Amino acid sequence: MTKEAPRTYDVVVIGAGPVGENVADQASAAGLSTVIVERELLGGECSYWACEPSKALLRPVLARADARRVPGLRQAVAGPLDVEAVLAHRDKMSAYWNDENQVDWLDAVSVDLIRGHGRLDGPRQVAVQTPDGGAVLLKARHAVAICTGTSAALPDTPGLDTVRPWTSREATSADHVPGRLAIVGGGVVAVEMATAWQALGAQVTMLVRGDAGLLPRMEPFAGELVADGLREAGVDIRFGASLTAVAREDGEVRMTLADGAELVADEILFATGRAPRTADLGLETVGLTAGDWLTVDDTGRVTAVADGWLYAAGDVNHRALLTHQGKYQARIVGAAIGARAKGEPVDDARWGVHATTADGAAVPQVVFTDPEVASVGLTTREADRAGRRVEVVDYDIARVAGAHQYGEGYRGQARMLVDVDRGTVAGVTFVGPGVGELLHSATVTVAGEVPVERLWHAVPAFPTISEVWLRLLETYRGRQQDQMLPAEA
Numbered sequence: 001m002t003k004e005a006p007r008t009y010d011v012v013v014i015g016a017g018p019v020g021e022n023v024a025d026q027a028s029a030a031g032l033s034t035v036i037v038e039r040e041l042l043g044g045e046c047s048y049w050a051c052e053p054s055k056a057l058l059r060p061v062l063a064r065a066d067a068r069r070v071p072g073l074r075q076a077v078a079g080p081l082d083v084e085a086v087l088a089h090r091d092k093m094s095a096y097w098n099d100e101n102q103v104d105w106l107d108a109v110s111v112d113l114i115r116g117h118g119r120l121d122g123p124r125q126v127a128v129q130t131p132d133g134g135a136v137l138l139k140a141r142h143a144v145a146i147c148t149g150t151s152a153a154l155p156d157t158p159g160l161d162t163v164r165p166w167t168s169r170e171a172t173s174a175d176h177v178p179g180r181l182a183i184v185g186g187g188v189v190a191v192e193m194a195t196a197w198q199a200l201g202a203q204v205t206m207l208v209r210g211d212a213g214l215l216p217r218m219e220p221f222a223g224e225l226v227a228d229g230l231r232e233a234g235v236d237i238r239f240g241a242s243l244t245a246v247a248r249e250d251g252e253v254r255m256t257l258a259d260g261a262e263l264v265a266d267e268i269l270f271a272t273g274r275a276p277r278t279a280d281l282g283l284e285t286v287g288l289t290a291g292d293w294l295t296v297d298d299t300g301r302v303t304a305v306a307d308g309w310l311y312a313a314g315d316v317n318h319r320a321l322l323t324h325q326g327k328y329q330a331r332i333v334g335a336a337i338g339a340r341a342k343g344e345p346v347d348d349a350r351w352g353v354h355a356t357t358a359d360g361a362a363v364p365q366v367v368f369t370d371p372e373v374a375s376v377g378l379t380t381r382e383a384d385r386a387g388r389r390v391e392v393v394d395y396d397i398a399r400v401a402g403a404h405q406y407g408e409g410y411r412g413q414a415r416m417l418v419d420v421d422r423g424t425v426a427g428v429t430f431v432g433p434g435v436g437e438l439l440h441s442a443t444v445t446v447a448g449e450v451p452v453e454r455l456w457h458a459v460p461a462f463p464t465i466s467e468v469w470l471r472l473l474e475t476y477r478g479r480q481q482d483q484m485l486p487a488e489a
């Protein structure tokens, strides 16, 4: 094994996914010498096995569904998808699993790259095992940032090791359409992949444990409308279906459920959650526990480590497992590292320059199903749990003129939560075709803590689906006025 002399940088970043790349970019922009360590591909899960390929698979599915709702266009898209072309486009959007463009970008932003597996080796030190068996010791003057993301969490179902199950990686990169695909889980990855592979020609069966419905972390109507859409597309959804054993025999996956039912498929996808990539990261050398999520403060510092040199951003800190939110953290963490290194004041007050306040107040998410789901801020359940007094305002999006224009037979639902003590919007959920592009209006409203009274002056254009904002406000105001009317004698 070749062992080089230790190299010292201001900042060492482990993991060059979307988040690590942005931490490194920001640290470098702050004038700090920065190195990033990556063991697979620069760009991380998002670029090659998550956001990019999944959305490339889903875009033709949703565009076709939208087109089929438009009279005069419907007939033109009556046929099946061109599977080969969809998969080829997916490959292109995944950069053919090649990261050379990202390497050029790192170079352009003056960040050094070391390929290999990084592990903490005591405070402010990272030992890298390089692919050729060499070792490099990196020392950080100011900070180490862990941005190692997550991988698919698999259950301990008996027989699992024999079936070569799909995880999100295979589900986003497969080069063929299985005849029958079983999907275990009812969260975002499960519903998106069910949407994609059913439309590409697989017969999809979803096995969803319990009876909480699909998308259990969102407003219940979101999961209900998505379930309706999936069923109409031909997906077989089985709630209360608990997998007890699985085996691959004669090329087929055979599943046994808790109620004794048996099921056969060609492939099985486990969309059963994510686990932090911290099991082999040397956490124990700094007093942390291998395999744990890394809890951080609002500036991204790992709270359990003294002296404030260790940061964690992105999926690995478990705040919000989304690329855009991780990149938001990265911008703030990079700036906080820069400020501390230069002895400048750190503005970590709520909504301060160095505080990831939106993580707790305004996390936007779009689920790319038919119908789409778009949400930001609190759900009713979360508001309840947080003890926030909210007024729940619902509106049927199908009643908005813009929705009629968008597509015949439009179905959708909107919910706005008004924080009655603050007079601002605490959360918004839209479900319906095309609502993903509506979401940023809600994000600005929630993050900006715009007073509801001022929202009356934000006029949505006619005839767009955005007019749902007006209807939500009218519904809210109507209710307020009803409450103010004197009781009938």
Ligand SMILES: Cc1cc2nc3c(=O)[nH]c(=O)nc-3n(C[C@H](O)[C@H](O)[C@H](O)COP(=O)(O)OP(=O)(O)OC[C@H]3O[C@@H](n4cnc5c(N)ncnc54)[C@H](O)[C@@H]3O)c2cc1C
Pocket: 014, 015, 016, 017, 018, 019, 020, 037, 038, 039, 040, 041, 042, 043, 044, 045, 046, 047, 049, 050, 051, 052, 054, 055, 116, 117, 118, 119, 147, 148, 149, 150, 168, 172, 189, 277, 280, 281, 313, 314, 315, 316, 320, 321, 322, 323, 324, 325, 326
């Ligand atoms: C199927 C699917 C679809 C998704 N779709 C969306 C979407 O549409 N929009 C969205 O916002 N989010 C989406 N997500 C979530 C998104 O992929 C993650 O939130 C995002 O990738 C997190 O970025 P990250 O940089 O924290 O981690 P990652 O992207 O996981 O990157 C971590 C990097 O660290 C490297 N690494 C790990 N350990 C080490 C080590 N010890 N040494 C060196 N390198 C290491 C890894 O190789 C990897 O490159 C999706 C997720 C899945 C599974």
